[in-house]
Every structure is written in structure tokens, then in C-alpha cells.
Amino acid sequence: MEAGDSRILLTADDLDGYLSVEDKQDIKDLDELYSQAMQDYKILESSANQTRLDQSRENIISTYNRIGDRIQEICDRHPQINVYSFQLPPSSRGEASRLIAKLRDVRTSHQEFLYYIQRAYELLFNLAFHQGETQSKNHLIVKTPVNDPVQNYAIHKIPDVDSKIENSVMCVMLRGALLPSMIMSKEVQEYSSTGYVTPFALFRIQRDDSRKESDMHYVLDLKSSFFDLESLDGKDLFFADPMNATGGSLVTIVQYLKDQGVKPRSIQFFNVISAVKGSLRIARAIEGVKIYTLWMDPVLNSKAYILPGLGDAGDRLNGQDIEGNSRNIIQLIADYGAGITNLYRSQVREIERTVLGEMG
Numbered sequence: 001m002e003a004g005d006s007r008i009l010l011t012a013d014d015l016d017g018y019l020s021v022e023d024k025q026d027i028k029d030l031d032e033l034y035s036q037a038m039q040d041y042k043i044l045e046s047s048a049n050q051t052r053l054d055q056s057r058e059n060i061i062s063t064y065n066r067i068g069d070r071i072q073e074i075c076d077r078h079p080q081i082n083v084y085s086f087q088l089p090p091s092s093r094g095e096a097s098r099l100i101a102k103l104r105d106v107r108t109s110h111q112e113f114l115y116y117i118q119r120a121y122e123l124l125f126n127l128a129f130h131q132g133e134t135q136s137k138n139h140l141i142v143k144t145p146v147n148d149p150v151q152n153y154a155i156h157k158i159p160d161v162d163s164k165i166e167n168s169v170m171c172v173m174l175r176g177a178l179l180p181s182m183i184m185s186k187e188v189q190e191y192s193s194t195g196y197v198t199p200f201a202l203f204r205i206q207r208d209d210s211r212k213e214s215d216m217h218y219v220l221d222l223k224s225s226f227f228d229l230e231s232l233d234g235k236d237l238f239f240a241d242p243m244n245a246t247g248g249s250l251v252t253i254v255q256y257l258k259d260q261g262v263k264p265r266s267i268q269f270f271n272v273i274s275a276v277k278g279s280l281r282i283a284r285a286i287e288g289v290k291i292y293t294l295w296m297d298p299v300l301n302s303k304a305y306i307l308p309g310l311g312d313a314g315d316r317l318n319g320q321d322i323e324g325n326s327r328n329i330i331q332l333i334a335d336y337g338a339g340i341t342n343l344y345r346s347q348v349r350e351i352e353r354t355v356l357g358e359m360g
């Protein structure tokens with residue numbers, strides 16, 4: 001890892017250095033399997049012959065089954081990688097599958113995309129914090145609008161996850177992860193018995209789009225980042241980024257923090273879709289990390305995009321900038337509109353405080 005005055009750089013070679021021979025073989029096997037599926041996509045996209053179309057659909061289903069089995073077998077060997085569809089009972093898997101299908105679909109509109117991302121983070125919160133041992137409960141006492149014959153109240157028991165969430169700091173990989181991080185922080189607030197609002201640490205991390213995946217550079221721009229190193233020490237660092245592709249963005253930030261002497265209590269990464277390569281690199285590079293992902297995809301293309309993926313998550317969440325006029329964090333939040341900013345009011349206040357300071 002190289003450090004300039006304000007820019008921290010990591011390369012694809014640095015990341016590959018973490019992979020074992022077995023990891024590289026797993027990645028290669030999936031590349032080969034997925035290239036078979038891509039042959040059939042070409043027929044699906046262009047053929048007018050019904051028999052050929054039917055045959056290619058059959059082939060794709062069967063290749064996908066083999067890919068799914070192979071990915072599950074790889075993930076079973078890595079307990080740090082938690083995949084919703086592999087850990088939840090089969091009856092719950094359809095929910096994640098349908099949701100991911102909606103997010104992937106080119107026809108899904110911006111508003112619908114936001115709606116499904118919000119739902120995805122509810123499921124991820126469930127995967128990370130509600131599984132496993134029998135949990136103690138917190139009681140919610142809710143006043144309802146019904147006041148005849150008397151004012152009504154309802155009691156709801158929710159899992160007591162305070163100890164898992166009330167030491168957390170929301171670490172944001174700007175910019176695509178900004179809204180998902182607000183959503184995750186609100187989940188924390190809603191489940192915390194004290195209404196804990198996470199502090200935010202904002203990191204401007206960029207992949208160099210002019211480079212290929214095999215030669216990718218990751219740049220952490222400290223001048224456009226907002227965080228207080230001391231406030232991260234001993235904390236549970238939550239990163240919520242919809243896409244975990246090559247793993248380079250997360251590893252760059254975590255290594256920088258480590259170099260600065262920060263010792264987090266834990267590092268947890270919440271993704272909607274992860275690629276096998278990025279997950280393996282992270283699991284190898286960051287000791288003790290936990291990855292929670294709704295879905296695991298098999299491969300990356302030469303531009304470091306996840307296949308089949310869902311495209312550019314940042315663009316689908318934030319819309320595209322006008323050429324040469326890249327919006328800052330405050331402008332992005334303003335563009336989410338009143339519906340979103342009112343829903344995530346506490347989170348917006350925390351982010352503004354982090355960016356603008358107490359007087360902002």
C-alpha cells in the first residue's frame with residue numbers, strides 16, 4: 001500500500017497476494033462455469049428459433065444449479081462469509097431470490113430500486129443479528145391511534161441485540177454506499193432499546209475506472225473524507241455497501257485505519273450482492289471480519305463489475321451526475337428528496353454534523 005499526502009493507494013496485485021492456491025482455483029472454476037452460461041445468453045438474446053431458445057433456457061438453469069452448488073461449497077469452507085440464501089431455511093430463500101431478481105432487472109425503476117434496497121437491508125440485519133442462540137427480548141410498548149373505549153397500547157417483544165449494535169460506527173464508502181449506510185443505521189436505531197443513532201465516518205474511496213480489474217487501483221482520498229480516528233478505536237465498524245466486487249475498497253480503508261493505529265472491536269460488512277473473488281480477498285486480508293451478504297455472484301468482468309450483478313449500484317441509487325459536476329454528500333442527500341430525508345432524519349443530522357462540524 002502506498003501513501004501520498006492525502007491519497008492512499010492499493011492495487012489488485014496487493015489483493016491477489018492474500019489469495020491461496022485453493023482460492024485461485026475456486027475463482028478459475030467459477031469463471032469457466034460462468035463462461036458456459038454466457039454462451040447461452042448470446043442465443044437467448046439473438047436467436048429467433050424457439051427450439052434453440054428452449055434449449056438455451058434449459059442449459060442456463062442447469063449451469064446455474066452447478067454454479068450455485070459450487071459457490072455454496074466454497075462458502076461452507078469460509079465461516080466469515082455469511083450468505084442469506086445458504087444460511088436461512090429453504091422456506092425463506094425465495095424471498096431473497098425474488099428481491100435480488102427485482103434489483104437486477106433492467107426494468108426496475110429508481111423508486112422501486114430504493115424500495116428493494118431498503119428491504120434488502122432489513123433481511124441483512126436479520127441475518128447478522130437475529131440468528132442463532134435463543135435471545136433475550138426487549139419489550140416495545142406502543143400507543144396506537146385507537147382510543148375507544150380507552151386509549152389502546154400494544155406490547156411487542158423484539159430480540160435484545162443492544163450489545164451487538166450499540167458500540168457501532170457506520171463507516172461509509174462514498175458515494176454509492178451513502179443511502180444503504182443510512183438505511184442500516186436506521187435499522188440499528190429501531191432495534192436499539194435506547195434509540196442509538198450510530199456516528200458516521202465517511203470515506204471517499206474510488207476505483208480507477210480507466211483500469212482493468214486485473215490492474216485495478218483503489219484510491220482513498222483523505223481530503224474528501226470525514227472521520228475522527230479516535231472515535232473508531234475499540235468500536236464495531238459497520239460497512240454497508242450494496243456491492244462487494246473485488247473487495248479492494250474495503251481492504252484499502254481497513255488497512256489505512258490499521259496503519260493509523262486504530263484497533264476496532266469488530267469489522268462487519270453488509271452487502272446486497274457479493275462476488276466470490278472480493279469475498280475471498282476480504283476474508284483473507286482482514287482478520288476476524290464478518291461478511292453478511294444477501295446473495296453471492298460467481299464472477300467479475302474485465303471492468304471489475306459483478307456478473308450477472310445489477311449494474312452500477314451508485315448510479316441506480318443516486319442517479320447520474322451531470323457531466324463535470326459531481327455532487328457532494330450534502331447535495332446527494334438533498335436530491336434523495338423530502339420523503340427519504342424525513343425517514344432518515346436522525347441519520348441525516350449525524351452525517352451533516354460529521355461533514356459540516358457541530359456548527360453546520
Ligand SMILES: O=P(O)(O)OC[C@H]1O[C@H](OP(=O)(O)OP(=O)(O)O)[C@H](O)[C@@H]1O
Pocket residue numbers: 173174175176177206207241242243244245246247248249250278304312313314315
Ligand atoms: O469491491 P470493490 O471492487 O472495491 O467495489 C465496490 C465498490 O464499487 C462501487 O462503488 P463505485 O466504484 O461504483 O463508486 P461509487 O461509490 O461512487 O458508486 C460500490 O459501491 C463499492 O463501493
Ligand SMILES: O=c1cc[nH]c(=O)[nH]1
Pocket residue numbers: 176243245304305306307309310311312313314
Ligand atoms: O458490479 C458492480 C461492481 C462495483 N460496483 C457496482 O456498482 N457494481
